[in-house]
Amino acid sequence: MKSILLASAILAALPGSAFAADALSSGPAVYEWSGPYVGVQLGYGWGDVDSHDSQIGNGFSDWADSWSSNGVLGGIHLGYNQAYGSFVLGAEGDIEASGMSGSVDSEFAGNIKTKIDVQGSLRARLGYAMGPALLYATGGLAVAHFKTKYDDGGTTDDSSNTKAGWTVGAGLEYAFTQNWTTRVEYRYSDFGKFTDNPATDSGFLYPTEVKTQAVRVGFSYKF
Secondary structure (H helix, E strand, C coil), X not given: CHXXXXXXXXXXXXXXXXXXXXXXXXXXXXXXXXXXEEEEEEEEEEEEEEEECEXXXXXXXXXXXXXXXXXXXXXXXXXXXXXXXXXXXXXXXXXXXXXXXEEEECCCCCEEEEEEEEEEEEEEEEEEEECCEEEEEEEEEEEEEEEEEEECCCCEEEEEEEEEEEEEEEEEEEECCCCEEEEEEEEEEXXXXXXXXXXXXXXXXXXXXXXXXXXXXXXXXEC
8 A cells, every 4th residue: 555655646746846847838739638548557666576375174273474575567558538628537448467476495396487468457437637748546456377387306286277356556647749649657456365285295285465556668559
């Protein structure tokens, strides 16, 4: 939550900055935000993976740990905006390839490596336009596919899980022509929990929770 508030405060301060002042004076004098658009984005994500063991039958746990997951991500997005005066309401979806991964040496299941290889979202956007600059908040559904590998040096096991959760964030978009815009965006995502029963510790379940943060830059073409 602190990260969300900090990012929002930074983004909210941008319209008063020298950058935003230059943007407002150098962009199109009049810009129509309404309409469909498609684009690409590239960013970097980081987050926390929390897991513990739970004995099948009685739930006894004698191990728990948390480790970081980070990496480059990038993909495509498409959406539609509708302007109501200075306010802009829209919907956007995206899908990305992800290199976010991390690992930990657990006491009983061996080395545990988690990776997000694909993720996406379907979100609402609410923004306030100042000519060619749009300050917006966004939030909605987040989905990710997780690959997990367990290796105790003798036995290995792999799992595959797709989980849906939620995401929320804020961004600043700027139109530098009537058809092209660029953006910077921060988002926090919570993908909930998946549970494995690895062969490296077959008498235990391993519930695992993943929460991530990411900063992206992107370009969009408005039709």
